Amino acid sequence: MVKQNKSDCAELMEQTNELINAIILVYIKSDTGAELSPSVLMEISKFTETLHKIHAFVEAQQSGSKVKMLFRQGEMTTLLKDCKAGLQQGLDFFHIKTYSVVSDIKELQENARRQQDEVLGLIETFSDTASAEMGIFYAGSYTSSTSISMLPSEPKIFHGREAELSELLGLFQQGTPRIAILGAGGMGKTSLAKAVLHHSEITARYGQHRLFVTADSVTNAVELAAQIGAHVGLKPAADLTQPVIQHLSAGPPCLLILDNLETVWEPSEFRKELENFLSLVTQVVHVAVVITMRGAERPSNVAWTRPFLPPLKPLSQIAAQQVFLDITDGGYEIEEVNSVLNLTDNMPLAINLLAHLVETESCSTVLSRWEHERTSLISDGYDRRSNLDLSISVSLSSPRLKSSPHALDLLSLLSILPDGLSDAELLQSNLPLNGILGCKNALLRTTLAYSDEHKRLKVLVPIREYMQKIRPPGDITIHPMLKYFQQVLELYMAYAGNQNSPEVVARVTSNYSNIQNVIRNGLHPGHPDLVDSIYCACHLNSFTTASGRGKNTLIDRISDLLPRPCNPQLEVHFIAEFFNSIKYHGTSNADRLHLEALQHFDKFEDADLKCRYYDILARYYLEHKNDIPTATDLCESGLALAVSAGNVRRQCDALDHFAWIKWYMGDHHAARQYAFEAQRLARTSGDSSREAQALRMEAMCLTVLGDYQKALDLCARAQNLVPLCGIVGGDLDHCIRSSEAEIRKFKSEYVQAQTIQKQILEDASLQREPYMHAIALLNLTEIDLFITSPDVVRTNLKVARSLCSTTAALRLVNWCDAIEADLILSEGGTVAAKRLFIKCFLESLGSESELSLWCLERLGNVNRWASDHPSTSTWPVLLLAYSVKYRDRLRINQAL
Structure with a gap:
C-alpha cells in the first residue's frame, strides 16, 4: 500500500510537470504579457483546483498515521481519481491549444511593432481619394481668422494646456523648431497654436514676423502657397510655390503656423505635392513652422523636431470645470457642472458649445434636452468650430479610413x-x-x-x-461581443473565489459598462439573443452583489421577458438570482417564485444550479424569514446533492450555512465545527473566498466563547485571503472587517471598532449597497452607545431603522429595537427599556441567539424588574434556564 501511494505521488508529479510545461509554452515562449482567452483561463482555473487537490493528497500520504489513512482510504481513492482526471483534461486541452494561442500572441506582437513603426516612422501615402466627398465640408468654409490683414485673437479662456504650451516653448528655446500639433477634431489644437502665437516669448523673438495661415479652403499645395503669399504681400500668380520659398529665405526669422493642414494633406493624389512644398518651407533655416492637423500622423519629408508632441488628449476634470465656469460666469453647483461635463468627455469644443448653451438656459434644461437631442443640441453652428456634428463628420470623411x-x-x-x-x-x-x-x-x-x-x-x-x-x-457585431462576455461571466461564476479570480474579476470590471450595454441590446421580446442575454444579466448581477456594486438594474427587466413556453433551467437560474439579491428589492413575490422553481427541478439535470439554489434559499429563510427549520431542510438537500455530485464548492456553501444555523440557535461549538470542515474543503480546492468565509465564521464563534485574540488572528487570515479572490471592497471584505469590529467592541476597544465601521459605512454606499450600509450604520450606532452623546445615537438610529425597514430583514429591525432600549435605559427610562428588551427577547427567541443573549445581559443589569411586571413572574425561571444553556456568554446579576 505504501509503495502504491509513492507510485501514485510520483505519477501525479510527472503529469503536473508535463502540464506546467504546456502552459509555459503559452506564457513564456511567446515573451508577451497578452491577455488569454476565457477558454484558456477556464482550463488554468481547473488546473489550479487540481493542484490544490494534489497537495491535499500528497500531504495526506505524509501524515504518518496508518490508522488514519485506513479510515480515509475511500476519500483518498476519490481524491486521487479527481487529480488524475483533472491533469489529463488539462494535458488534452493545452497540447491542442498551445499552437493557436501562440499564433494569436504573435499577431499581437506584430501589431505592437507596427504601431511603433507608425509612431516613430513616416507614414506612406494611401490610395483611394475622397476629395470630392470632402469638398462639401471644406468648400466655402469661413472663419474669423482667414483675414490676411491681422493675426487671430489670443484665446481668452485657456485652461488645461499649460503643460503642452510649456513643452512647445521649450522646443523654441532649442533653436528653430518644426512642430506638429495633432489630435482629434475639437480637441483644441487651434487654440494651443494661437496661445503659442501670442506668448510673450514668441512675440519678443519674432515681433511682426508671425504668420497664421488657415488651410480650411485650400485643396492643393499651389493654393496653400497662394494663401501664404497673400499673407506676406506677394502679388497673385498662377503658382507662388517658388516665390514663397524665395521670400521666406530672403526675409528675417519668422514663425509660420499652418492651421488645419489635414484639409490639403488628406487627399492622396495631392499629398506628395503638399509634402514636397512643406519640405522646402522647413528647409529655410530661420523659419519656425507649426502645423495643426487632425489625427495622429505627421506629413513625411519633414525633419520634425523631437521629442514629438503627442496628440492632444481631453482636458483634466479640473481644467474642464474652469473652462465651463469661466464661460458661464459660475453660479452652478459642482455636481451640476460635472453632470454636463460627463456629456463631453472633456473635449474642449463640446465643453465650449455646451457651456454657452448653459449660459443662456441652465444646467438642468440642457441635461433634459440632451436626453432627446444628443449632439444635435450643439450642432447648429455654421462651421466645424461651432458645430460638433460637423466637426465629427469631417473626421469620418477622412480618406485614411478608406484603407x-x-x-x-x-x-x-x-x-x-x-x-x-x-x-x-x-x-x-x-x-x-x-x-x-x-x-x-x-x-x-x-x-x-x-x-x-x-x-x-x-x-x-x-x-x-x-x-x-x-x-x-448591428447585431452582426454585437452578437460576437455578447458571446465573448458570456464566456467571461461563466468563467467568473464557475471559479469565483479561487486564485485565478483576480484576473477574471479585473476583466469583468474593465468591461462592466460594455457588458451592460451589450446585454441591454438583447433584452427585448423576440430578440435572437434573449436567452443568452438573460443568463448574462443573472451572472452580472451575481458579480455586482459580490463585488460591492449592489444589485444590477438589468435583473429587474427579466421577469417579463422570460420566453414562453418556459425554459425550466433558465427560470430557476433567474429565480435563484432574484433571491440572491432579495435584500435590494423586497420579498413580495418570494413564495410564489420559490414554488415555481421547485416545480421545475425534475425537468433538468444541472446539479450545480440546484445546489446554488438550495444555498441561496437557505440564506433567505434564515436571514429574512427567521425560519430555521426550512433553512435546515434546504441545507440538507443542498449538501446531499453536492456530495453526490462531488461538488466541493457547493459542499462548502452548505456547511457554511449549517454553521450559521447553529450560530443563530446558540450552539457555537457546533457552528465552529461546521466552519472548520468548510475551511478544510475550501483549501483542498484552492477556494480562497469560501475559506475566508469559514474563517470568519469560526472567528465569530471564538468571540462568543471568549477567545478574542484567536478570533482576531482568524479575521486577519481571512482578510489576507480576500485579495486572492479579487474582491477587495466587496461584500465578503466588509463582513470580515465588520466581524473584527465586533471583536474589538467586546474587548472594549471602542475607538478601533468605530473606525472600522465608519470605513465600511463609507465604502458600502447607500445607493449601491443599502443592506450592508444599514448593517454598518446599525453596528456603528451600537458602538456609539459607549462613546457618543445620546442625541447622536438617536439620530443615527432613526436613519438605521428607516434603512432596515426597507431591506427585507426582520432581524435588523429587532436589533434597532434592542439598541433603542439600551439608549432609553442609559437615559433612566427603566420601565420602558425593560418592556422593549422583553419584546426583542421574545421575537428573537429560538431564531437568533446573539440578540437573545444581548437582551438578557441588559435585563440582568436592571434591578427589581420583575416586580414592575406581575404578569412576568415566570421570567426569572426562564432566564435562569436560558443562562445555563448559554453560560459561556451570559453574566446575569445575582438578583436573578
Missing part, C-alpha cells in the same frame, strides 16, 4: 462600449471584421478613437453619441 473598409463598423461597435476594448479582446471576440487590428490603427490615425493608459481602444462620448445616431451597430 480599412470595416473601420467605421468597429467605430460603430465602440459607440456602445464606453469601457473600450483591449487588443486581446478585439482578437478573441471573433468580430466579423476583416483586418481588425488594421481597423483599430485607422481609427487611431484619424484620432476618432484613442488608446487610454491601459492600452484600451476607446471613443469619446460626443463621437459615440454621433455614431449611435447616424450609424448604430
Whole structure:
C-alpha cells in the first residue's frame, strides 16, 4: 500500500510537470504579457483546483498515521481519481491549444511593432481619394481668422494646456523648431497654436514676423502657397510655390503656423505635392513652422523636431470645470457642472458649445434636452468650430479610413462600449471584421478613437453619441461581443473565489459598462439573443452583489421577458438570482417564485444550479424569514446533492450555512465545527473566498466563547485571503472587517471598532449597497452607545431603522429595537427599556441567539424588574434556564 501511494505521488508529479510545461509554452515562449482567452483561463482555473487537490493528497500520504489513512482510504481513492482526471483534461486541452494561442500572441506582437513603426516612422501615402466627398465640408468654409490683414485673437479662456504650451516653448528655446500639433477634431489644437502665437516669448523673438495661415479652403499645395503669399504681400500668380520659398529665405526669422493642414494633406493624389512644398518651407533655416492637423500622423519629408508632441488628449476634470465656469460666469453647483461635463468627455469644443448653451438656459434644461437631442443640441453652428456634428463628420470623411473598409463598423461597435476594448479582446471576440487590428490603427490615425493608459481602444462620448445616431451597430457585431462576455461571466461564476479570480474579476470590471450595454441590446421580446442575454444579466448581477456594486438594474427587466413556453433551467437560474439579491428589492413575490422553481427541478439535470439554489434559499429563510427549520431542510438537500455530485464548492456553501444555523440557535461549538470542515474543503480546492468565509465564521464563534485574540488572528487570515479572490471592497471584505469590529467592541476597544465601521459605512454606499450600509450604520450606532452623546445615537438610529425597514430583514429591525432600549435605559427610562428588551427577547427567541443573549445581559443589569411586571413572574425561571444553556456568554446579576 505504501509503495502504491509513492507510485501514485510520483505519477501525479510527472503529469503536473508535463502540464506546467504546456502552459509555459503559452506564457513564456511567446515573451508577451497578452491577455488569454476565457477558454484558456477556464482550463488554468481547473488546473489550479487540481493542484490544490494534489497537495491535499500528497500531504495526506505524509501524515504518518496508518490508522488514519485506513479510515480515509475511500476519500483518498476519490481524491486521487479527481487529480488524475483533472491533469489529463488539462494535458488534452493545452497540447491542442498551445499552437493557436501562440499564433494569436504573435499577431499581437506584430501589431505592437507596427504601431511603433507608425509612431516613430513616416507614414506612406494611401490610395483611394475622397476629395470630392470632402469638398462639401471644406468648400466655402469661413472663419474669423482667414483675414490676411491681422493675426487671430489670443484665446481668452485657456485652461488645461499649460503643460503642452510649456513643452512647445521649450522646443523654441532649442533653436528653430518644426512642430506638429495633432489630435482629434475639437480637441483644441487651434487654440494651443494661437496661445503659442501670442506668448510673450514668441512675440519678443519674432515681433511682426508671425504668420497664421488657415488651410480650411485650400485643396492643393499651389493654393496653400497662394494663401501664404497673400499673407506676406506677394502679388497673385498662377503658382507662388517658388516665390514663397524665395521670400521666406530672403526675409528675417519668422514663425509660420499652418492651421488645419489635414484639409490639403488628406487627399492622396495631392499629398506628395503638399509634402514636397512643406519640405522646402522647413528647409529655410530661420523659419519656425507649426502645423495643426487632425489625427495622429505627421506629413513625411519633414525633419520634425523631437521629442514629438503627442496628440492632444481631453482636458483634466479640473481644467474642464474652469473652462465651463469661466464661460458661464459660475453660479452652478459642482455636481451640476460635472453632470454636463460627463456629456463631453472633456473635449474642449463640446465643453465650449455646451457651456454657452448653459449660459443662456441652465444646467438642468440642457441635461433634459440632451436626453432627446444628443449632439444635435450643439450642432447648429455654421462651421466645424461651432458645430460638433460637423466637426465629427469631417473626421469620418477622412480618406485614411478608406484603407480599412470595416473601420467605421468597429467605430460603430465602440459607440456602445464606453469601457473600450483591449487588443486581446478585439482578437478573441471573433468580430466579423476583416483586418481588425488594421481597423483599430485607422481609427487611431484619424484620432476618432484613442488608446487610454491601459492600452484600451476607446471613443469619446460626443463621437459615440454621433455614431449611435447616424450609424448604430448591428447585431452582426454585437452578437460576437455578447458571446465573448458570456464566456467571461461563466468563467467568473464557475471559479469565483479561487486564485485565478483576480484576473477574471479585473476583466469583468474593465468591461462592466460594455457588458451592460451589450446585454441591454438583447433584452427585448423576440430578440435572437434573449436567452443568452438573460443568463448574462443573472451572472452580472451575481458579480455586482459580490463585488460591492449592489444589485444590477438589468435583473429587474427579466421577469417579463422570460420566453414562453418556459425554459425550466433558465427560470430557476433567474429565480435563484432574484433571491440572491432579495435584500435590494423586497420579498413580495418570494413564495410564489420559490414554488415555481421547485416545480421545475425534475425537468433538468444541472446539479450545480440546484445546489446554488438550495444555498441561496437557505440564506433567505434564515436571514429574512427567521425560519430555521426550512433553512435546515434546504441545507440538507443542498449538501446531499453536492456530495453526490462531488461538488466541493457547493459542499462548502452548505456547511457554511449549517454553521450559521447553529450560530443563530446558540450552539457555537457546533457552528465552529461546521466552519472548520468548510475551511478544510475550501483549501483542498484552492477556494480562497469560501475559506475566508469559514474563517470568519469560526472567528465569530471564538468571540462568543471568549477567545478574542484567536478570533482576531482568524479575521486577519481571512482578510489576507480576500485579495486572492479579487474582491477587495466587496461584500465578503466588509463582513470580515465588520466581524473584527465586533471583536474589538467586546474587548472594549471602542475607538478601533468605530473606525472600522465608519470605513465600511463609507465604502458600502447607500445607493449601491443599502443592506450592508444599514448593517454598518446599525453596528456603528451600537458602538456609539459607549462613546457618543445620546442625541447622536438617536439620530443615527432613526436613519438605521428607516434603512432596515426597507431591506427585507426582520432581524435588523429587532436589533434597532434592542439598541433603542439600551439608549432609553442609559437615559433612566427603566420601565420602558425593560418592556422593549422583553419584546426583542421574545421575537428573537429560538431564531437568533446573539440578540437573545444581548437582551438578557441588559435585563440582568436592571434591578427589581420583575416586580414592575406581575404578569412576568415566570421570567426569572426562564432566564435562569436560558443562562445555563448559554453560560459561556451570559453574566446575569445575582438578583436573578
